Amino acid sequence: MESVRSPAAVPGVxxxxxxxxxxxxxxxxxxxxxxxxxxxxxxxxxxxxxxxxAIGDRLRSQSGVRSVQINALTRQALxxxxxxxxxxARISELIATLGYSPRASDAPSQEQARRTIRKAxxxxxxxxxxxxxxxxxxxxxxxxxxxxxxxxxxxxxxxxAQWILSLPVILVAASPILGAAWSGLRSRSINMDVTVSAAIxxxxxxxxxxxxxxxxxxxxxSLSMFVALVLTVRYLLLRGQHAxxxxxxxxxxxxxxQAKRIVIDSTGAERVESVDTETLREGDxxxxxxxxxxxGDGRIEEGHSALNxxxxxxxxxxxxxxxxxxxxxxxxxxxxxLRVRVDALGASTRAAEIATLxxxxxxxRLTAIxxxxxxxxxxxxxxxxxxxxxxxxxxxxxxxxxxxxxxxxLMVTCPCALSLATPAAMLAAVGRLxxxxxxxxxxxxxxxxxxVSHVVFDKTGTLSADAxxxxxxxxxPGITLSSxxxxxxxxxxxxxxxxxxxxxxxxxxxVQRGLPRVTEQREIPGVGVEGTVAGRxxxxxxxxxxxxxxxxxxHCELRxxxxxxxxxxxxxxIRPEALDTVRALNHAGLHVSVLSGDSPEQTRRLAHELGVxxxxxxxxxxxxxAELRSLQHRGRVVLAVGDGLNDGPLLxxxxxxxxxxxxxxxTQATADLVILGERLSSIAMLRKTAQTTIRIIHQNLVxxxxxxxxxxxxxxxxxxxxxxxxxxxxxxxxxxxxxxxxILRMPAESRATxxx
Numbered sequence: 049m050e051s052v053r054s055p056a057a058v059p060g061v062x063x064x065x066x067x068x069x070x071x072x073x074x075x076x077x078x079x080x081x082x083x084x085x086x087x088x089x090x091x092x093x094x095x096x097x098x099x100x101x102a103i104g105d106r107l108r109s110q111s112g113v114r115s116v117q118i119n120a121l122t123r124q125a126l127x128x129x130x131x132x133x134x135x136x137a138r139i140s141e142l143i144a145t146l147g148y149s150p151r152a153s154d155a156p157s158q159e160q161a162r163r164t165i166r167k168a169x170x171x172x173x174x175x176x177x178x179x180x181x182x183x184x185x186x187x188x189x190x191x192x193x194x195x196x197x198x199x200x201x202x203x204x205x206x207x208x209a210q211w212i213l214s215l216p217v218i219l220v221a222a223s224p225i226l227g228a229a230w231s232g233l234r235s236r237s238i239n240m241d242v243t244v245s246a247a248i249x250x251x252x253x254x255x256x257x258x259x260x261x262x263x264x265x266x267x268x269x270s271l272s273m274f275v276a277l278v279l280t281v282r283y284l285l286l287r288g289q290h291a292x293x294x295x296x297x298x299x300x301x302x303x304x305x306q307a308k309r310i311v312i313d314s315t316g317a318e319r320v321e322s323v324d325t326e327t328l329r330e331g332d333x334x335x336x337x338x339x340x341x342x343x344g345d346g347r348i349e350e351g352h353s354a355l356n357x358x359x360x361x362x363x364x365x366x367x368x369x370x371x372x373x374x375x376x377x378x379x380x381x382x383x384x385x386l387r388v389r390v391d392a393l394g395a396s397t398r399a400a401e402i403a404t405l406x407x408x409x410x411x412x413r414l415t416a417i418x419x420x421x422x423x424x425x426x427x428x429x430x431x432x433x434x435x436x437x438x439x440x441x442x443x444x445x446x447x448x449x450x451x452x453x454x455x456x457x458l459m460v461t462c463p464c465a466l467s468l469a470t471p472a473a474m475l476a477a478v479g480r481l482x483x484x485x486x487x488x489x490x491x492x493x494x495x496x497x498x499x500v501s502h503v504v505f506d507k508t509g510t511l512s513a514d515a516x517x518x519x520x521x522x523x524x525p526g527i528t529l530s531s532x533x534x535x536x537x538x539x540x541x542x543x544x545x546x547x548x549x550x551x552x553x554x555x556x557x558x559v560q561r562g563l564p565r566v567t568e569q570r571e572i573p574g575v576g577v578e579g580t581v582a583g584r585x586x587x588x589x590x591x592x593x594x595x596x597x598x599x600x601x602x603h604c605e606l607r608x609x610x611x612x613x614x615x616x617x618x619x620x621x622i623r624p625e626a627l628d629t630v631r632a633l634n635h636a637g638l639h640v641s642v643l644s645g646d647s648p649e650q651t652r653r654l655a656h657e658l659g660v661x662x663x664x665x666x667x668x669x670x671x672x673x674a675e676l677r678s679l680q681h682r683g684r685v686v687l688a689v690g691d692g693l694n695d696g697p698l699l700x701x702x703x704x705x706x707x708x709x710x711x712x713x714x715t716q717a718t719a720d721l722v723i724l725g726e727r728l729s730s731i732a733m734l735r736k737t738a739q740t741t742i743r744i745i746h747q748n749l750v751x752x753x754x755x756x757x758x759x760x761x762x763x764x765x766x767x768x769x770x771x772x773x774x775x776x777x778x779x780x781x782x783x784x785x786x787x788x789x790x791i792l793r794m795p796a797e798s799r800a801t802x803x804x
Contacts (some may be wrong), residue, residue, distance in 0.1 A: 146230020247458030632732035
């Protein structure tokens with residue numbers, strides 16, 4: 049961070065009501081009932097856990113701020129506040145007064161600004177590296193000659209050359225670090241920039257004094273190397289942060305541009321008009337040409353094509369979609385023209401929901417991170433104290449060694465590998481899960497996910513698709529109509545309805561040949577639909593008696609004035625990846641159960657096809673919860689997977705829960721993880737990813753603690769020079785990051801499934 053920005057410069061944050069409302073204090077009940085808003089910010093200038101503690105403490109002290117979550121690695125913040133007591137602009141102003149630069153994470157495209165920030169940081173790192181190489185050349189003779197061999201005039205000129213070359217390092221390369229440290233000190237908080245700046249300033253001042261006085265050692269080479277390494281580590285972290293921001297931004301703006309709306313005039317004639325996507329309304333019929341982006345969530349009314357849904361699911365392979373199927377904003381139509389009836393736009397689309405989910409994930413934190421961040425200021429203060437005590441101890445004996453000890457202590461711990469150990473692994477885990485099509489809503493769930501021993505599935509909509517398919521047509525005795533004609537009449541009566549029965553009929557091959565004309569069509573609540581076809585009155589819907597017949601399928605009846613014409617049997621479709629997912633879970637040693645509210649016979653039949661032994665059907669939401677409690681009472685750690693409203697209690701009671709993004713919003717809000725698209729197979733990789741993440745976090749913490757426990761005392765006793773301290777600092781940080789990025793290189797899900 050180079051400058052403190054005023055709140056007026058914060059993009060995307062409204063400035064009205066900048067001052068909290070004055071007057072009487074609110075009662076406890078009023079506070080609970082007050083409307084709450086969420087503010088998602090990216091806070092530039094955050095470099096460590098101490099920064100998040102300083103910002104969090106300042107905001108939590110304000111009346112009207114309910115909660116604050118800040119992730120130091122992603123710089124994402126999620127703040128809940130009461131607009132009636134404090135405004136978004138006031139929150140941004142408070143952050144800016146601490147020396148940080150907040151900006152709205154959902155502001156218009158800031159890719160150019162991010163690119164400028166990266167270039168500036170890379171340019172400063174380049175200056176530091178270039179200066180370091182030149183300084184090393186002038187410092188090399190002093191290392192290669194014995195005391196007294198180098199002529200005083202030559203030594204003086206070499207030191208002056210190093211001093212001049214170090215000025216760009218101080219004035220240009222390190223200026224953002226020094227500015228951030230000054231802002232932290234002014235706000236009475238100690239962050240990592242304070243200790244880094246202390247090392248830089250102390251090294252430069254001591255070396256400058258030795259240069260001008262001609263006495264003592266100079267460490268310009270160590271100074272330039274230290275700054276170059278710090279800036280390089282920060283550049284690598286910044287690239288990861290900006291990649292996450294760009295991903296959220298793409299999801300938030302996937303449908304910007306033009307759309308083709310189909311308009312039907314009073315004469316029934318159609319015309320196509322090009323409009324901005326912002327002007328579309330729910331219920332509009334749009335034409336999506338090959339190569340065009342779907343402008344909103346909706347259902348295909350006509351046509352079939354292949355769509356690229358990678359923006360939502362991460363899966364690059366095209367997905368076939370046809371009449372009756374749902375499509376989503378931001379997906380790309382690859383082949384044939386489609387007619388889509390739009391039913392969700394803007395913030396209501398799945399892409400927008402995923403973007404919001406990603407912002408929550410980016411700001412969320414593990415309890416371990418909270419503890420580490422809370423201790424970060426004390427650790428940094430301890431580093432400063434160790435450096436001061438080491439210098440004071442050695443000063444009476446050898447001033448050069450005293451300065452060297454202080455500089456080495458400050459350099460060897462900054463940036464501290466401890467501050468990167470957990471966040472780096474968490475960021476990699478979030479990225480890994482996103483590639484699998486899973487978004488982690490609650491990071492704390494990773495700990496329990498690594499211990500899962502039993503997986504419980506809901507049936508309908510989870511293991512089986514919501515869509516039905518036509519299984520068989522039973523003609524009544526004496527009926528002369530063919531099965532194809534029965535299906536065409538039934539489809540014509542259903543029209544373009546969104547009911548699963550209507551969708552299943554429209555997708556049948558016999559229906560594609562054409563439909564008869566229907567007149568006097570009307571819906572009979574609780575029964576079905578009726579209308580006149582070819583002069584005869586037909587009714588299609590629920591048969592007399594139960595709609596669930598002994599065959600186990602769902603049945604609908606077509607009737608006319610004389611009685612039953614035909615019975616159409618529909619069956620559920622098992623999700624394509626369900627069988628492989630269950631096999632992969634069994635191969636991993638996990639127990640699998642199916643709990644469903646559908647009839648026991650239907651549930652047992654599906655479980656038999658999948659090879660699942662533990663199965664219970666005909667369950668209410670309370671019954672599912674009771675079954676879950678029974679498993680937990682037997683010592684099982686349970687992952688529950690569902691999608692419906694009736695799965696809410698099950699997901700809430702499970703040790704870990706996952707909801708499909710196609711499910712009810714309330715169910716997603718209860719779940720710890722949300723699974724995108726139809727990638728059910730990603731469930732088989734969840735536990736392995738969680739176990740790897742927890743293991744790497746432990747490895748990073750052990751390494752970081754061991755590094756500090758060993759290196760700090762060695763530096764205090766003068767056994768580590770400033771040059772080696774800067775190398776050790778960079779090596780420890782890079783080792784932690786490299787270990788965390790191993791999570792991203794885990795085998796792909798398809799490979800894991802293939803092994804089963």
